[in-house]
Amino acid sequence: MMKRILSLLMLVGSLNVFAQWQPAGDKIKTSWADKIDVNNVLPEYPRPLMERSGWLNLNGLWEYAITAAGQAQPGEFDGDILVPFAVESSLSGVQKRVGAEKELWYKRTFTVPSAWKGKKVLLHFGAVDWKADVWVNDIKVGNHEGGYDAFSFDVTPFLAKSGEQSLVVKVWDPSDKGYQPRGKQIGNPHGIWYTPVTGIWQTVWLEPVAEKHITSVVAVPDIDNNSLKVDAGICGASYGDIYEVVLKDAGNVVSRGKAVAGQSVDLAVAGAKLWSPESPFLYDLEVKLISNGKAVDEVKSYTAMRKVSSKRDENGIVRLQLNNKDYFQFGPLDQGWWPDGLYTAPTDEALKYDIVKTKDFGFNMIRKHVKVEPARWYTHCDQLGILVWQDMPNGGESPRWQNRQYFDGTELKRSPESEANYRAEWKEIMDEHMSNPSVVCWVPFNEAWGQFKTEEIVEWTKAHDPSRLVNPASGGNHYRVGDMLDLHNYPGPEMYLYDGSRATVLGEYGGIGLALEGHLWMTDKNWGYVQFKNSKEVTDKYVEFAEQLIKMARSGFSAAVYTQTTDVEGEVNGLMTYDRKVIKLEEDRLRAINQKVCNVLED
Template identity: 65%
Template sequence: MNRKTTVVLALFLSCLVHAQWKPQGDKIKTKWASQVDPAKTLPEYPRPIMERSQWKNLNGLWNYAIQEFGKTAPSKYDGQILVPFAAESSLSGVMKEVGAKNELWYETNFSIESNWNGKNILLHFGAVDWKTEVYINNIKIGSHTGGYTPFSFDITPFIQKGKNQKLVVKVWDPSNDGPQPRGKQVKNPEGIWYTPVTGIWQTVWIEPVNAKSISTLKTIPNLDQNTISIKADVAGATTGDLVEIAVFDEGKEIAKAKAVVGESNDIVLNNPKLWSPESPFLYQTKIRLISNNKVVDEVKSYFAMRKIASKRDENGIVRMQLNNKDYFQFGPLDQGWWPDGLYTAPTDEALKYDIIKTKELGFNMIRKHVKVEPERWYTHCDQLGILVWQDMPSGDEQPLWQNRKYFEGTELQRTAKSEEIYRKEWREIMDHLYSYPSIVVWVPFNEAWGQFKTVEITEWTKNHDPSRLTNSSSGGNHFQTGDILDLHNYPGPEMYLYDARRVTVLGEYGGIGLPLEGHLWRANDNWGYIKFKNENEVTAEYIKYAKILKNYVKTGFSAAVYTQTTDVEGEVNGFMTYDRKVDKMDFKAVNKINTEVIDALNHK
């Protein structure tokens, strides 16, 4: 077959795939929706903090069926779904509700590359919401619960030689009928509540490894000792196996160390380059697993030298510090929703876009609100230079927000099962994201939602990762625990409590609404704490609040979070419309006042 014939055939197959899929519904979409290619869906490497050269993306059109809970595998499927977009999303090509009474079934076939012979094959899922069962060639090989963390299986024993491999996935997600972490998803979305997300919503992929291979990396910088500690967990290791780490500064090797498997490599860096939002320098690394003097695995990674802490300043105020200097953190509440993909950005460019716009607004931080993003999002933050507060996605009973009784110390009595679900997923989230330097604050609870055993959970979080600050309950219920007292106040900034022993922050404020016709998820009943009619009015109100905040910075606030990055479904209080097609404020004016707010502390 000549090259011309090959190109024509490839174009024909691509058109055929496109003909079998199209976005569903008539709701607004981002500009990236038209760039989604079913034959090449989110093709980027999904785990850039631990990268291998060989892998295969399984995203694309799979068969799907929605059927009653408890039924056997479907004999006939309903049609095709574009993985990894949730069934309720437009970009899935399905856009159907699933609900707690049904299960979502997937089926696809994949082949193993011929040069992978003799290798172990790992099957990876970026995230699936919520309870997942996986079958390879009609054998159930494993299961997982949790909607926000990756999981994988060694499928080597179940691979059939010389054949396409059959992969079947079954998912059940009770949405707000269950106690599991779910963020803002509800079966009847309205106001500040959004569409459910069921099933696969991050990349599915396979990779070949040797019987001995690196499974995870844990990186801990120590600025005060100029060291970086890197520990690799290894599958299949035996006595005498070594991990070798080489560190590179812009392509030049500057350090190398070896340690036996199970020990960390503690590498001294002379005059290290520090990471900050103003200068997000990343060291590159190459990690090799050596057995019997042979390299049996190799991954690429990176790290940053940065330190997050708190310290009392000369006025007696406990301040956040970055790299041993007082540092005011200021950013938007970022919920990471998309009108076309729901939890899943249409493309990697789209995923990165919101971070770029946040920097354009002059912010140095993002509060990732009751959602966990795909790993590439955190790498974009590391590379672009933005601090991240990472929320635990809320679950179990919702508080009565209209009462806002966050100071009486009443906690939710969760069932033992609900507690177990929370602890398992929160630990998995922290372990999964541990090595991303952009993350500087963990937030276990938000506004009393599902809040239980606050002191115990906060101390457990702090002990699990003492290298970061713990914000026990953003917006309350408030207990004397953790590193931060976090106040919420809408619409304008207000410091109605102050903690002389901990950092005091304004964890949410703002919510200035501007509904723009042609860019709305729903025609009416849109939500904003206050609403205005045009860009000038909204910008003026934002600047008014920022000037108030600037005074509070001097008297006690060490960070602030404005609601929010974009409109989300019925919420119209974003800097941008939900489809990201319109900037709703004067970004240059916002950048100017944001810089003044940050400089009120950072350059005092």
């Protein structure tokens, strides 16, 4: 009887917590919004490339307050906010603007599991937009600038020996009034510019680690030499400490090696199974830190054997290659916005859905446009098999835009603070995704937005990661650096420039609009490069453009990007509606023509 009473009390308590949160506003929502459990928000392990068994998810209801910038921590908070959804989003339960003149405060408590006794405790943030200050038990433990990269703090010295611990986070985000990378966010959303995203927008979590522990795992394949280079970052390593790397295929050991901290492990991979969108094979990777003959830390990861490069074909056209074979890369511009969560997908199933549909549509590539996704998105791409071009989120001002000729003007001059901020965050973005086989191309600039020191930045990017292609400025101001000349043209494909020494690609085209009542972010002011009235008309035009693209691919284009995966706010030019409830084109015809485009070099 007592058990039944306790269960009933727990159920009532859970219902009371749920009653405190509801999606805010009356905008359209995805079907996944109804599946959110405030007691178990985005429960999946947030960092699949370096997984440990123990962790504690801090997502859920926190207290929040919005104050004037520069004020001390508020004595009282305004209410509850659902983390990790940005305060402007419906799913936060708040849906309020902040802006440069105010700051956003978060507060919650947590209890460290007793099983973690004797361990260091790391506090992880997947991403916070933009500047975050963090306190644990009223002690400021650190700060971070950057809206798209993960960061963490060792909070062990600041934890009470037992009981509840307090966590406070303050966020300031100037959005488009600042120089920082911000993507499509703007204070006055309109046209191609969207709602600001302020605060915590990826998972917050705690992790126990040993005094000496692994901090990073970077795996770089070399299929030409049947080898894999693995570097593990180590915290607290002493003389004589080593780490061991084991590569496995379905539980069977393929290769293993050891090295001291600071040295790489080079593994032989005989008869390697190559990764591609058609066959996305992943090896398991285990990394173990050994000190005084004892394993003190171990993480699980994965990797793939694949190569991206470019090469001139028999017709003199520079082609992109995958695993030393010509490979036409074709996919949608994917902005990763959600009507209910803005930057944050409601669930992991939702996060994966767009990738699944992109594959269903017959594409082999995604251009992730001026946004960086949570780590799990890239793992889904690795597992499902899709190539990714990763943009650096734009920010700052723009110089004169000369996209139809090679640039002959004066480049933008950033302030020292702005330049340092750009370099630091771009490096972090690259480092975090260095081991994702799906990521095949870095895109430092888009359409001249914030474009500066192009030749230097491209060379620096290429030097930092020689294993990938670099698209210098997608549709931006063109220089003869990097691996591609990238053209943008709307609505139809056009080749108005050509580079005989690099791959020529069509980084954006299309934008065919179709506004569907009941699935619109706004009832008026909907926008597309060209608009039609029904699915057949849109599909007819899409196929017409694709047939034109096929001819241009045979004569010079080596990749193409169609705008875009979904509608986004006032843009109605998606293959799907913003709420993902309707596929707007005739899917069978879409898939058939897309596969024809992807296979154009095999004809």
